[in-house]
Amino acid sequence: MAVRLLYFAWVRERIGVADEEVPLEGPLPLAALVERLRARTPGHAHALGEPARLRAAINQEFADWNAEVHPGDEVALFPPVTGG
Amino acid sequence: MAVRLLYFAWVRERIGVADEEVPLEGPLPLAALVERLRARTPGHAHALGEPARLRAAINQEFADWNAEVHPGDEVALFPPVTGG
Amino acid sequence: MTFTVRVEAQPFDVAREHARLSALGPGVGAVVLFTGQVRDEPLLLDHYPGMAERQIAARLAEACARWPLLGATIIHRFGPLAVGEGIVLVGTASAHRAAAFESASFLMDWLKTSAPFWKKAAGGWVEARASDELAAARWLETQEQLR
Amino acid sequence: MTFTVRVEAQPFDVAREHARLSALGPGVGAVVLFTGQVRDEPLLLDHYPGMAERQIAARLAEACARWPLLGATIIHRFGPLAVGEGIVLVGTASAHRAAAFESASFLMDWLKTSAPFWKKAAGGWVEARASDELAAARWLETQEQLR
Numbered sequence: 001m002a003v004r005l006l007y008f009a010w011v012r013e014r015i016g017v018a019d020e021e022v023p024l025e026g027p028l029p030l031a032a033l034v035e036r037l038r039a040r041t042p043g044h045a046h047a048l049g050e051p052a053r054l055r056a057a058i059n060q061e062f063a064d065w066n067a068e069v070h071p072g073d074e075v076a077l078f079p080p081v082t083g084g
Numbered sequence: 085m086a087v088r089l090l091y092f093a094w095v096r097e098r099i100g101v102a103d104e105e106v107p108l109e110g111p112l113p114l115a116a117l118v119e120r121l122r123a124r125t126p127g128h129a130h131a132l133g134e135p136a137r138l139r140a141a142i143n144q145e146f147a148d149w150n151a152e153v154h155p156g157d158e159v160a161l162f163p164p165v166t167g168g
Numbered sequence: 169m170t171f172t173v174r175v176e177a178q179p180f181d182v183a184r185e186h187a188r189l190s191a192l193g194p195g196v197g198a199v200v201l202f203t204g205q206v207r208d209e210p211l212l213l214d215h216y217p218g219m220a221e222r223q224i225a226a227r228l229a230e231a232c233a234r235w236p237l238l239g240a241t242i243i244h245r246f247g248p249l250a251v252g253e254g255i256v257l258v259g260t261a262s263a264h265r266a267a268a269f270e271s272a273s274f275l276m277d278w279l280k281t282s283a284p285f286w287k288k289a290a291g292g293w294v295e296a297r298a299s300d301e302l303a304a305a306r307w308l309e310t311q312e313q314l315r
Numbered sequence: 316m317t318f319t320v321r322v323e324a325q326p327f328d329v330a331r332e333h334a335r336l337s338a339l340g341p342g343v344g345a346v347v348l349f350t351g352q353v354r355d356e357p358l359l360l361d362h363y364p365g366m367a368e369r370q371i372a373a374r375l376a377e378a379c380a381r382w383p384l385l386g387a388t389i390i391h392r393f394g395p396l397a398v399g400e401g402i403v404l405v406g407t408a409s410a411h412r413a414a415a416f417e418s419a420s421f422l423m424d425w426l427k428t429s430a431p432f433w434k435k436a437a438g439g440w441v442e443a444r445a446s447d448e449l450a451a452a453r454w455l456e457t458q459e460q461l462r
Binding site (some may be wrong): 060 | 317351360361362363365366369370391393394402423424427428429430431432434435439440442443447
């Protein structure tokens, strides 16, 4: 079982990949998932070090850090949006 | 000495002319001028009988019934505007 | 900066007016274009030549005093108009969207109550709506808030 | 009634989008077209495909619940954009101007804070502005007043 991670803007640039799969056996709060991701590489640590500067989506809906991630979910991490 | 009168919309239709000149020797409140105009023809009386349904402009600026009309002025009488 | 007022019988070209506003320079970030069109039945638009241009220009000067506009275009038509035809076009260009939206809305609200045009439909002359007076009046109340 | 959401790389055609909205039927009396364009320096727009369309469509559904719209078009571009090029187009059509103006302004405010796009300029990624969050939040406060 796994979750699919997507990164955008400077989060993607710092991590160095646009997407990846990470193993996940059961539900996990988003904050805990991000904690795990930070340990993967120095790029992850740099990109994900300040959660206050990040926003997240689970299955393409905005989610807060308490939201639960389930195996099979699509999780995206990115800076506050600046479109329009 | 005279003032030039302009009529628009149903005011013009009731009076039957789009514009006319009426004699004016000295300054006169707009309300008094309209009173005089009402006496000219039955069409004038019909068009100008209810000042609450009319609006006025002196020299192309909106004016209220207390405003003074001077010889040489351009005075317009019309219903509330409905453009846009 | 280009500020244009036109009162004319012929149809306006939305694409051309938008292109003009959006090409006013690298500082333009937002363009709002409002068009009012004939709804449900044909209209005849009477107007007061001279005063129409003058009133519209006065409203535009007020908008320029209130918002940092880089350009604006106001076109009001007169004469016979078929259903679906454009009656009025108000376009504004600014660096940011709030100024463009608010000024265009302000201009339309004031044109409705101060531009000397009168609509005639098959059933007779269209009556002025109290809601239009209220819409214009709210800009007086909010003048301070908006700065 | 036609409600359209497009997220695409190619330029949009303002004249065509305006013509579509204004031709939605004899009940259309007002069309508001907002365009945002690149100001001062070229931009690269990153976006989240799928979520972008989904978020825009959700905002459009909210606008339809709040205002009596006869149609709306939202187009957001991504990829490299030169100065003066259109980034986003929001068009609304309604019987009356208030609904068209307010819904277009609402849609832009919410797109700014909820559509997953990110602008990169020569100096790096553009920072989100607190004023955009405030602009979106005011629609929550005024929800009751506006009905």
